[in-house]
Amino acid sequence: MKKLIQSVLFCLAAALSFSAHAHSFEVGDLTIIHPNAKPSRPGVLSSAAYFGVKNTGTAEDRILSVRSDVAKHTEIHDMKMENDVMRMFKVDDVRIPAGQTLKMGDNNKLHVMLMDLAAPLKVGEKFTLTITFEKAGEIPVEVWVEDPKEASSAHDHHEDSSAEKDSTATAHQH
Numbered sequence: 001m002k003k004l005i006q007s008v009l010f011c012l013a014a015a016l017s018f019s020a021h022a023h024s025f026e027v028g029d030l031t032i033i034h035p036n037a038k039p040s041r042p043g044v045l046s047s048a049a050y051f052g053v054k055n056t057g058t059a060e061d062r063i064l065s066v067r068s069d070v071a072k073h074t075e076i077h078d079m080k081m082e083n084d085v086m087r088m089f090k091v092d093d094v095r096i097p098a099g100q101t102l103k104m105g106d107n108n109k110l111h112v113m114l115m116d117l118a119a120p121l122k123v124g125e126k127f128t129l130t131i132t133f134e135k136a137g138e139i140p141v142e143v144w145v146e147d148p149k150e151a152s153s154a155h156d157h158h159e160d161s162s163a164e165k166d167s168t169a170t171a172h173q174h
């Protein structure tokens with residue numbers, strides 16, 4: 001409960017200090033940057049979410065798991081080409097070295113896979129994603145469901161968004 005209140009406070013602070021298209025959550029040495037998700041497509045009960053983590057501390061931290069009430073199964077995925085087919089695979093730990101920032105989808109294919117959604121995700125909705133770090137513990141953040149086109153102009157890191165879309169549609173077999 002304390003963390004939830006904390007995150008609401010951070011959210012208010014973030015709303016005051018960031019533009020409409022960015023929000024972040026600061027807990028200890030970690031800042032979770034702009035958690036966002038794609039809307040689900042008609043008839044597809046999965047989607048992908050992204051966030052950044054900035055580690056201003058002196059020790060590496062790791063993401064051990066993610067979870068959300070909007071999806072029955074939530075995993076961190078990476079993707080790679082295998083025989084000309086883009087495949088997704090689960091990543092068990094994502095490391096954020098001291099002093100570094102990792103942004104999902106930025107020069108990498110990392111994403112949070114939301115599987116078996118309880119309901120379709122629509123642009124403008126918000127939901128809570130709880131990220132569990134090895135050292136920082138559980139950090140609940142508010143994820144904004146955004147139009148991928150708008151998101152790309154907001155972060156300009158979506159040069160690979162068409163490939164992403166295709167692989168989400170074709171190679172996802174859980």
Ligand SMILES: [Cu+2]
Nearest residue numbers: 077088113172
């Ligand atoms: Cu995936």
